[in-house]
Amino acid sequence: MAQLNINILSNEFVRPLSPTKDPFKKYHLSVLDLDQSMPNFFFPVIFYYDHDQTTSTTQLELSSRLRESLSQTLTMFYPFAGRLNRADNSIDCNDTGLRYLEAKVDSKITEVIKRNDAQMVDPLIPNLTGNGEEEDEIFAIQVNYFSCGGIAIGTYVPHKMADGLSFFSFMTTWAAISLQHAYNNTLKQGRSEDEKLSGADSNLFPVYDVDFGMGKPVWTSIGSLNIKNCAVLLDSKCGDGIEAWVTMNQQDMARFQLAFDYQSKLTCMNKTS
Template structure:
């Protein structure tokens, strides 16, 4: 199918969006592929929005099943460089696409790390950190930072109840959880 391309006319000035700190102002500038509540099969979408003042905004959308943040910014950097240096293509990043060969798609996807370990009812206290771990540098040999794909995973840290108020112990457990995401872990996941 290719890339979905949309154009929109915005009945305001671009500075209205730039100066506003409400995220709701930006949402209409990004292609919406969740019309019926389910993500469509597009691999990439672009929306060019034209403002009354003559300014334009380019909004893009890539589903997580295709790419993570590192991939997205690598792609956008390459696209901007190609647009800017159309005559001089020497220094343009050349992304690679190793993800599907490293982690083939799997219909059965169980993300619960405790699914078989715990059979009893537990009372938990949950602290949520957005610390997704980039697998590119943790592989042997390491992948290029410009490798395209969703190559991040969440790190899990478990701290027993008696240590729940001990920040030093919690910090240690978080570091251990991140440290476990090494090449051996990646090879096990690839085997699944």
């Protein structure tokens, strides 16, 4: 499996459900955000979900639910639907909308997870690094539908626009609203009220609790980072550790891997002694 075959189904903007009020139309970036010495780093995070065989929800229904819940979420996170104003280094919260793409992937989601290849999954992430108006957009989302029924939600947000805490706060809020919609639909269809909503735990970045109503992620990864000598730390799926995504040149990576393997062996020896 060399490369993902992806077909973009739609490319549009999702706007906040309620218009942003005049006192909040301008969001000024902090001095740290405007520091030109900072690298132009962005979060290429992807959430992977298996096909939920217990539900009769169609792709069209799921698509509609994700859009509606996203629109509600943007009412609270309105700067993400705005545009960067380079003249005064601020965000114009004009409700222009967050770029939202849907794509069809001619592969099984398990094939992608097994490869564990950051560059291979890059097509699952929306890209706003081109020239023109796209560079002034704050946030972009791409929902990818796999041939097996699995789904991957790819996200793009520059670090200067939002830090990790803001990003995951947005994602968990969007997921919670979508999950509530799914729960309400379940009750309308006459299914058991004993089904409980799942919520995020107290972890800082609870990536494996981002449940949109199709179960928790089976995997969370990042795409290839656009800067070197960088590490991104995410909660591990088991819940009692972290996953480290590290970028560096090939020679340093070899040394890093050797040191990591040596430390792992020492840890195992200490446990057995």
